[in-house]
Structure formats: structure tokens, C-alpha cells
Amino acid sequence: MDEKLSNVFTQWDEKTQKTLGKYPERKHKFVNASDLEVKRVYTPLDVDPNYTEDLGLPGEYPFTRGVQPTMYRGRFWTMRQYAGMATAEESNARYRYLLAQGQTGLSVAFDLPTQIGYDSDHYLSQGEVGKVGVAIDSLADMEMLFDNIPLDKVSTSMTINAPASVLLAMYIAVAEKQGVPMNKLSGTIQNDILKEYVARGTYIFPPTPSMRLITDIFAFCYKNVPEWNTISISGYHIREAGSSAVQEVAFTLSDGIAYVQAALDAGLDVDDFAPRLSFFFNSHVDFFEEIAKFRAARRLWAKVMKERFGAKNSRSLMLRFHTQTGGSTLTAQQPDNNIVRVTLQAMAAVLGGTQSLHTNSRDEALALPTEESVRIALRTQQIIAYESGAVDTVDPLAGSYYVESLTNQIEQGAWEQIQKIDAMGGAIKAIEKGYIQKEIQDCAYTWQRSIEDKERIVVGVNQFQVKEAPPQGLLRVDASVGEMQARKLKTLRSTRDTNAVEQALANIDTVARGRENVMPAILDAVRVYATLGEICDVLRKVFGEYRPEDML
């Protein structure tokens, strides 16, 4: 410790304290978005890094400074806007528009019936078809969705969890028809069921069979689809549900630990599947905290993989992640202000070293975004990439006393939470007990209170309001999409080879009851146009359905 600095600091601090009577600060106590106290100033006294151990160099353990040695000097992050609505035809048109605008990867949003494994003509699908994403019932829809999009040239991320095996199988089958073998495919499936139980809600099956479906995908992709990210372990939705930044890291990494453990228990070798694990985080309002969060998460995961799971391959130790700007930070009031919020959040993600990024559109607190809004959101990324200069050196905020101190604090806080969850028996047990859900809810309620008490100012919501006319030109999904999908299903069911479908479904039933990998059987079924609902119904019968205990 620097004694001279320490003395100088003490003198300065005493002097400053004396002036506070005359020149008081804006608040008695400053805290960041996670309720961590923010000090007046940070100096080397706050961070005492062992540089090589705590920071290291980009592309090297513990990856605090980034997962690649050159980061954005080599190649920018993948600009990937999450999109999908109504029918496969409409979504296909939106994807081709985005690619024409310079987007570099696709990200598919499915509607809720698809995400929960119901066909569009199911009773529970009424009113929901095509609303929050595209409706996919069978391979026929998937063929249309990727019509004229060369699957060997784009990488595709699919936000699909409980029925991830089925949608991945459909993607593989579409590629086959385009003449692209599965070992040439690159992309991601979200496939993260644990955060569905706590924060997002599109679960189908109970934890045990769900974990088996996930590890079957790990094993299948290792052999057949080696460039595929088999899971995107997601903190995004945990944060959206109301957690703090520290909780986001802790709960996400705890889920990650549960997946690694499940795969090891299923007999896989850590370095066979761990290089394909990927992550997904939120970029929220507190600029420096978010940057520190990404750095802390990378360092913590590298340590967990090395020390706890003994991974040897350096790719197994790297936390690669996608980022989305925080949807819940968007305001319905004065929606153009959201462009500015998104810019700050996108900048934080870039300074935190993200591998891909979705920037929200200004109108998303009101509806699905219009084409014009999405273009502004994409342009925001392009301005950061091509104009800001923030991308020309790796991890430019390293060495900032504040950012390094926050990085340590978040890592420490998250590690304590992870140990607490470990002591409960791991993430699955903690979820079954409702612990993680309760922690998130408490934090969400505190956040809301702080806005209503005006401890936290949200521009346009609790201060600086104006009288506004209702926004014009919002995107609306045609209510007839449901009927259209139902008609398509009727035609499909009368034209496909019924015998082949029945056989394929019976085979899934048999395999699901046994221990064999279910992926090949699902792939055979989608090839003969068995529908998503039919396949999930077979699995529901074998595995049962998850029923949460709800509490407040």
C-alpha cells in the first residue's frame, strides 16, 4: 500500500469533509443500481490488483479484459436484432430487410404457443398466435422462415427453450434441403430452462427431464453440429424480472454450474461441451456498473470452470456472451428518449466486451417495433462501431480505479450468492425452494418503491413529464394470423404421410422412455412434418408437466 498516497488522501478527505457544510453534496449517500455504495472518488487505495492474476491480457485467463486478443480491432461484435412476428412469410421479409441494412446475424423470436409447444390451432393458443414472435408449427413454416437465406452464410440465434430440440431439428432439416450439412451450421439456441422457471415462464416439463433434453443436445451437437452454441445461459430475463446486477451474475452462473454438472453426470467430458456454452446478459441503466459486471462475470466463470470443473481447453474457460439492452428500462412516456438510453446501454455492452448485441427499439414499451425504429436501433450500434472510436483498443476502461473496484465488488458479491446457492444443493434446489424467485421479487419491489418515492428519477416518468398525444403508427399484428396458421395446419395434416408421422412419434415415445439421445428421433419426426405440438404432446405424456408453486 502506498503510504504517501494514503496520507495525502486522508488530508484531502478531512479538508473535503469540512467544506460539506457549506457545499453539501446532492445526496447524503450515493448508491448505484444494485444498491452498492458509490464513493466520492476512487484511487489506487481502492484497488490493489495483482495485474497478471486478476486482469491478465485479452484472450488469456482469467479473461477479465476480453475473450479474444484483438477484440473489435479484429472484427466487430455480431449485430443481431431479435425479430419475429406473425407468419413465417412476414418474419422472413423482416430478416431480409435487416440483412440488407447491414445486420450480421439473425435472431428469431417465436410466439408463445411455439415456445410452449402448442400448435397454432390449440385451444390455449387463442389470441397469442404470432403476437410476440413468429408462429412455427412444422417444418413447412420453418422452410418459409428461412426462404432465400443461405444457412451456411448467416449465424442464427433462436430464443427457444423447453422445445429447443424440436426447433433445432427443424433448422437442421431446412439446411439439409438447402444442401447445407449440419456440421456447417452456426448459431445458438437459448435452451436455458432454469431461468424459465424463475423469470421467463415458458417451461413445459419438470426439471429432471428438461435437463436430460438439454444434455442430449450438448452430446448431439458435439458430434454433429460442432459450430453450434448449444445453450445461452441467460441473465437477461433474471434482470428484467427485477434482479440487481450482482444477482444477475450470481443466478446466471449458478444456472451455468447446474448445466455443467448435469452434463458431467450424463457422462460427458467437460472439454467436449464447455467450449459451446454461451451466455446472455442485460445491459441496464448504470453505465459503469454494467461494464464492471461483464468483466466480473468473465473472471468468475473462468475461475469456476478451471478450479471447480478442471476444464483444460481454454475455450471452456471463456465466458462468451450476447447482450441485449434492458427492455424494462424503456419508457412508454416520451419514447424517443429511449434512443438515448439504448445508446448508453449499448456503449456499456461494447466497453464490457460483448460478442453480439441487440439494441432495443424506442417503441418497445408500447408494441413490437416498427421497421423504422429497428433501423435506428441498428444504426446506434453502427455509430458506436464505426464512429465512436471506443472499439479501437481492447477493454479501454481497465485500470480505472472505479471500474476495477466495482468489478471486484460484483465478483465478490456474486461469489457469495453462488456459495449460498451451492449450500442449498445448487440452482435446481434453490429454484424448487423458491429462493431465487423470492430474491428477485424483493429486489423488483424495492426498485418500484424507489421510483415511486422519487429516490430514483426516471426521466419522463416521475420527473420532466410532458403532456403527450398517444403515439402513432405502432406495429399491429393482424388478428387473422391464428386462423391463417390453423388453415395451413389443416392442409398439412391432410397432405403429409400420416403413417410416417405416427411411426416417428411412436419412436420418440420409446426413446424418451429410455436413455438413448432423443435428438435423432426428433429429427426424423420433423423431416416427415410431424408438428411441434404433436412432438411436445408425446414428450408431455412421457415427462409430465411442470407446475410451479406460486407465491408472493
Add this chain to the structure above:
Amino acid sequence: MAEQRKIRVLVAKPGLDGHDRGAKVVARALRDAGMEVIYTGLRQTPEQIVEAAIQEDVDVVGLSCLSGAHNHLFPRVVELLKAKDAADILVVGGGVIPEDDIPFLKESGVKEIFTPGTSTGDVVNFIRSHAGSK
């Protein structure tokens, strides 16, 4: 003198939407304001919601939907309540609901729609002044 009956509220998530942060925050705020609150959990059909409302003898049903299915689901709840002779139960709703849809929902019998940015205090006040007349 009989103790005054607390306002009873069923907070419900109709449809397939999994966003329950808002529903839970509102539920807690209502409880903190002295009401008795029952939360249904996710993925309830209008039939299940109405059954729960009658069984729990509530004064208010609060519906939350962020998936865009509100025009289908909210009026259905009102309709079923009427069919069960429970039209005196106050129905309110919230979520990502475009301004343009609000007149239709109100005509269908939903008394108030709370959109993003609403303070929980406003929800509490609305319920206090409109419920409990049964």
C-alpha cells in the same frame, strides 16, 4: 361492530405470457395497502380465473398481460363473470396495451387499464374508490 371487510383482489395472468414482474409488484403494493391478495400464477385460462374469483369471493380481478393477447383474453373474463352472475366483481387490467385498444376493452367491461409507467399508488386508489361495493 363488525370488523370492516378488507377488499379482496385476485391478481391473474391470463394466457401464455410469462412476464409477471408487474403483476407481482402490483400484488404486493395492494397487500401493503391493506387488501387481501391472491395471485393465480402464470398461464391461466379465463375459465380458471373466473372460477378462482368466485371461489375466493373477491371484489376485484386484476388482469396482467404483456403478450398482446389482451383483446382476446380480458373481455372473455368479463363475459364469463357475467355468465356466472358475478358481474359485480370489478375487472381492471394492465400491461403493454396500446392506447388504441383501451376504448374497446372498456366497452367490453374492463373498468380501467393501467399502462407502463403507472404508479402502484394510482392502482391502489382506483381500486379503493371503485371496489368493495358488493
